[in-house]
Amino acid sequence: MNKVGYAVYWLGCGYVLSHLFLMHDWVQFFDGFSLLCTLVPAVAALAIAGEGITQRFKLSAKIMWVSATLTFVYGAVLTLSHHPFDADGFVMGLSVAMLPLFYALILTLLVAPLVFRTEGNNQ
Template identity: 40%
Template sequence: MNRAAVIVYWLVCLYTLGKLVLSAHWAMFIDFPSMLGVIAPALACWFTPLAATRRAKLRGAIKVCWLAAGLMFIYGLLRVLMQSLGGAETIMAGLGVALLPLFYSLIINLFAAPYLFFGAARQVGSNQALSTKRHIGEASQAE
């Protein structure tokens, strides 16, 4: 992605989230336990010293973010279905709350995507010569 595409991407994301926040019903998208259940594992994965590069840390944090969101959704779905005596309106409201972790994970991934894609293009260009030199060096050592 070139810089213009990244800027347009950010502007579209900020515009969409701005429209959501400025609407009259933005408070229905706030659920702190779901937010904490998605963001905390992703941040914990980001701060682990296991990954060597920032891009690897970000990719791991995104995977953990989706995993945590999926598990939180399944947990919320099970809670809704166990207490399904309230009728259709109660079940639908519970399903809406159960979907919030997936929504939070999507928002996090929308903001992290330019770093992955823009960094990937830059990294491929810089590492290509290095991997070719390594391959040539291994071939000359084998002879």
């Protein structure tokens, strides 16, 4: 049953991500700066020596969420700093500012089963 659950999980994630990226304009979900600010600290955290792979994945996920939150705050401050206030510009700027949180959510959804599978094998 455990393998069936993993298969259903991966199929569900694959369906949702393919629906988001392939059935709609996938370019609207890409921002290079946000992607770099979210991924680079998370990948660097995986290179920490002396920890088990499960601990490194957990630390990487925590660092990824912190960096995504800080990048979101940075984008929100930039969006709110524009004069004069424009409602359309505010909504577009806020949607781009939320992309790092979206990236962190996707990566957490994809890495979570690997972390829990590794934990289950270690016990």
